[in-house]
Amino acid sequence: MSRLARNPIVYADGIVCTFADKVLAIKGSNGEIQIKIPYFLDLDVSDKSMMISLNDPAGKKSRNFPMLGTIRAQIVSAIKGINNPFKKTLELSGTGYKSAIKGDILEMSLGYSHPIEVKVPPSLKVVCVKPTLIEVYGIKSEEVGKFVAEVVAYRKPIPYKGGEILPDGKGVIKKAGKR
Template identity: 30%
Template sequence: MSKVGKLPIAVPAGVTINVADGVVTVKGPKGELKQNIGNKVTVEVKGTEIVVNPVDNSKAANAAHGLYRVLINNMVVGVTSGYSKTLVINGVGYRAEVKGKELVMNLGYSSDFVAIIPEGLTVTADPSGKVTISGIDKQRVGEFSAQLRTLRMPEPYKGKGIRYDNEVIRRKVGKTGVK
């Protein structure tokens, strides 16, 4: 039995859970999320708690047990408080700005990158080089921020590039001339 899967999920006030036909629907003040669950686990709503149980004691059922418990917990947290990631853009002339449903970024290449902001996500860019991506779906927030980061990965010599706000780039010493 999964150590994570055994823990019940607390449902805060204002959040409704519906389980029907293998689909868990979570509605809250920020929106609604749906998740298909496999046939390896069962989901029960008991008052203000959600309990996820494996169907049998197989290895696949135990793996799905912990997975779906965490996915449902992420849905509950997403519809109540939401998720956000902050990217920091470092470099001379590097900047980002939001124009409608597009994020336009100048990252030192010959042309600008234009990223279309996915539905359900909000992106804000400030002049100091911080881009904040927020939404209710943890997976979509993380995926979009990772895609933006790959446009210009941080390099270890000058620290230029796009990095997460809490990420630490280990700096390297450059070459020294012969003396």
């Protein structure tokens, strides 16, 4: 566990946190997240802060002690996502590569004989800024990253040819082929 778990978690004015039946509900202008708190942890929610503590007689020697920092990090991440949604950008680079949103489906032409269709989860917002630029927004960092990884898996970076889906403007060092 990090020493951060000893510090209170402070949140902004527009956020409402409630804790009942070992479930923490965090509500804000961008949505709501519910986090299940394990039985061996206690959460003390006050006006604009909360404190997490271990409810185990073994104390620091408990096997559950490392979870204190993990759950705290999940709560802080949820509060950040409620304040400002997480954003990831995907760039399609390749001849004829393009994308479009049709309802809740992201349709991409990636050089295959057929278009690739990916269903967008209801908790995420996907915007095609340009045909070759996709932005993914969501309040849960894990869901945003999982969706981006799923889309990138359709065309992984190839160092010799190009034609790939690049997350957040990351480039691939091009290698020289045979001469």
